[in-house]
Amino acid sequence: MAFYQKLVHHNKKISRLEHLEAICGWDQASMMPEGGNSARSEALAELAVVKHELSTAPHLTEWFKQAEGEQLDTEEVTSLHEMKRSWQQANVLPADLVEKKSLACSKCEHAWRSQRERNDWQGFSQNLKEVVELTRQEAQIRAEATGLSRYDALLDLYEPGMTTSELDELFTEVKSWLPELIQQIMERQSQDITIQPVGPFPVEQQENLSRSLMTKLGFDFNHGRLDKSVHPFCGGVPTDVRITTRYDEADFTSALMGVIHETGHARYEQGLPEKWAGLPVGKARSMGIHESQSLFFEMQLSRSELFIDILAPLAAEIFQRADDPALSADNLTLLNTRVKPGYIRVDADEATYPAHVILRYEIERDLVEGKIEVEDIPELWDKKMSEYLGLSTKGNFSDGCMQDIHWTFGAFGYFPSYTLGAMYAAQFMAAINKEMNVDNLVRERNLQPIFNWLDRHVWKRASTASTDQILIDSTGERLNAKYFKQHLEQRYLK
Amino acid sequence: MAFYQKLVHHNKKISRLEHLEAICGWDQASMMPEGGNSARSEALAELAVVKHELSTAPHLTEWFKQAEGEQLDTEEVTSLHEMKRSWQQANVLPADLVEKKSLACSKCEHAWRSQRERNDWQGFSQNLKEVVELTRQEAQIRAEATGLSRYDALLDLYEPGMTTSELDELFTEVKSWLPELIQQIMERQSQDITIQPVGPFPVEQQENLSRSLMTKLGFDFNHGRLDKSVHPFCGGVPTDVRITTRYDEADFTSALMGVIHETGHARYEQGLPEKWAGLPVGKARSMGIHESQSLFFEMQLSRSELFIDILAPLAAEIFQRADDPALSADNLTLLNTRVKPGYIRVDADEATYPAHVILRYEIERDLVEGKIEVEDIPELWDKKMSEYLGLSTKGNFSDGCMQDIHWTFGAFGYFPSYTLGAMYAAQFMAAINKEMNVDNLVRERNLQPIFNWLDRHVWKRASTASTDQILIDSTGERLNAKYFKQHLEQRYLK
Structure with a gap:
């Protein structure tokens, strides 16, 4: 069999296991009784190991090398390119870094749930520092492998081809008109009379x-x-x-x-x-x-x-x-x-939403690139919220820089999406x-x-x-x- | 790590994959929309391959050998024994026989669904012969590996330790009193006046x-x-x-x-x-x-x-x-x-049910041991149904020897359970x-x-x-x- 075909078979095999992962993940969130959780988590972790073994099988290096020398049509070339991209992303990090980051993220995310309720920035920032440190290491390795900047190498995981320079350009433009636009909309809507529907809606x-x-x-x-x-x-x-x-x-x-x-x-x-x-x-x-x-x-x-x-x-x-x-x-x-600036991203309307995202982008970009440190986040958050949406978050970490789950599990580069x-x-x-x-x-x-x-x-x-x-x-x-x-x-x- | 512990880890790994198989199988039967079936079947088949690779990994032979030489407590000895039993059952058949039987069973089961509707014994018996032939080969290999008779070696898959001689003894006794008992019950119940509940019951x-x-x-x-x-x-x-x-x-x-x-x-x-x-x-x-x-x-x-x-x-x-x-x-x-003899096993009451089972047991036992052939089934079925339950199934294959799915997928030895x-x-x-x-x-x-x-x-x-x-x-x-x-x-x- 041609090596391209071998790679196709191999990827389909992984995809079939992802099928089972997706259905059992859905079941875990929507059907499973509480008492089934621990065994389910173990089962899904085991499948992740099996998948990882397949994704990092040593012979794949040779298969890709051979496949790249084969006669392929244009579509197959694209397909091979995407297989290789996904393979490289899965293989570039050393196993001990993957494990360290996974542990640090679990710890950070778990503690965050109660720390956010208690507005405990001190406690949270200690864990976040560890996550950021490991994310910087990851970004460095990915940057070396791709030739991209560190933040761009993370961005590439979620938005392939997107770069900091393009984002800066897009978001700078948005920032140039958004705050005023929000003001205009709010003035316009200030006269609106709305009736709140009263439940129950069964x-x-x-x-x-x-x-x-x-x-x-x-x-x-x-x-x-x-x-x-x-x-x-x-x-x-x-x-x-x-x-x-x-x-x-x-x-x-x-x-x-x-x-x-x-x-x-x-x-x-x-x-x-x-x-x-x-x-x-x-x-x-x-x-x-x-x-x-x-x-x-x-x-x-x-x-x-x-x-x-x-x-x-x-x-x-x-x-x-x-x-x-x-x-x-x-x-x-x-x-x-209805348009109304608020503290919480997930509750935001479509006009104010970009302000929440741009703020996070600017902070995580500089954090990954090492231009700022975790300690700088609250002040920057407050400054940018005031500037973009006219709201201060001073001292209110829960509704400020501790509101999102993304950073707790190390998903830097996701927010721009x-x-x-x-x-x-x-x-x-x-x-x-x-x-x-x-x-x-x-x-x-x-x-x-x-x-x-x-x-x-x-x-x-x-x-x-x-x-x-x-x-x-x-x-x-x-x-x-x-x-x-x-x-x-x-x-x-x- | 001790080899016993290695085997424990290995078996737990397989069990975790079985967890995902069980949940996705449940989903397939109870939640999945029709259009998801083909990809789901492929995904489950892929998992079966992964499980099979684990169950038949060549190093297990050595692991069992080493573990059997280790200092184990009584419970661990039992656990090791059961791990070995399950490993031997999974490993004793040559891969090509497993594949051949799987194909023959798929074919037989699939065709059976419409053949049963059409009362098509001729068509069905052709496929069944192939399944029986491969089941006999399986039984022969399992018999050699276990020292049991051919049918007992299959029985052992469902009811470990049970034997034909014990079943014969048990069932002969049941047959000695069951037909008369059923008659007595029916006479007793002939005077009962029952009221059928009328739906709808939402x-x-x-x-x-x-x-x-x-x-x-x-x-x-x-x-x-x-x-x-x-x-x-x-x-x-x-x-x-x-x-x-x-x-x-x-x-x-x-x-x-x-x-x-x-x-x-x-x-x-x-x-x-x-x-x-x-x-x-x-x-x-x-x-x-x-x-x-x-x-x-x-x-x-x-x-x-x-x-x-x-x-x-x-x-x-x-x-x-x-x-x-x-x-x-x-x-x-x-x-x-209510007790009433009928043609269909799954609709039977607890008094007549054993008659259905004994009939099937006697036929499948002799079929596996080579004492009868597929062609002999309808006549035997009719004879035994008449004898045990007073019902003739002559010419009525659909409600006779074609009513069950078990034989179509080669599950000989299951009925006695x-x-x-x-x-x-x-x-x-x-x-x-x-x-x-x-x-x-x-x-x-x-x-x-x-x-x-x-x-x-x-x-x-x-x-x-x-x-x-x-x-x-x-x-x-x-x-x-x-x-x-x-x-x-x-x-x-x-």
């Missing part, structure tokens, strides 16, 4: 509404499910995507918007090309592109006035509240487009609008042409092209912040 | 009733779940046992008795000793002992008049039918102890009654002492002793059919 009805919306948004229930979990996520495998949500009987919009968000992730997974199933080239391109799909569904599509015109009567019908003014389309639109996703989504929507009239399609309840565009330009391309190439092919230009700004202005200041 | 209420009964029967919901599937089963792992049922809105007793049956299996699994978790010695002793626990819960306990006195008012309350005479304890007792289970269960109950008054305990709704007995004498012993030893230690004698006969006479002829 879980069963919320589930019906969720499924109904998922169906309208093209979720394929023959290849996926909706269930409940404490933290909503999109898991499973492309042939069987498992999304979850949590229901609050006092407020149906949080679960609903969550479900729509996860449906965006799910459609990307369900739409990945079957031809490349089980291979790195057949996987989602990046975390930012993944987020662009969830934000396209949630922000671009579903929080628009015209879509809420569809959603509102459906909600009123399912909750049997035909005459509830709180469930009118106008009121739900106002509620779902959120705002890159928002920008990609806006740029995709602008491009779609050049080809068709999205407003009219939504009015006609005919979303299929929009999904077809995403399927062709994003989902089916998977990792067969770089993010840049996907953007250029689909929108005619590289990523820029212009369309995101236009989107915000159109939605909030028109 | 699924949600049936679920509530099931969970309520499971709780009374001590099912630990912190280590398990109840869900739905087409074919009810008990799966998962001891720390997280997944039982399933199917609901028929026209008849609530079938799901309910099914749930009670699976609860018996589940309590055995949940009760296995933590100390030996993940090792062969910590697993259930045999299929027959497993079945004895489900039949103890279903037949011995729950179909008794006194237990139905608990069950009936609970059902009446949950279904809100306080005055429905069909749900009276008396009527439900009559319905749940069902009736061994019924006998073990009766013998256990008789022994318990020597120590306590079960009727009084049921009347007092105090089942705990009964469960404690099972926990001590069966669940916690797992595979630390032979079946014979477990029987002798718990009941004072080896398995015999006397208690099963007494049970039937007491319940049906008193």
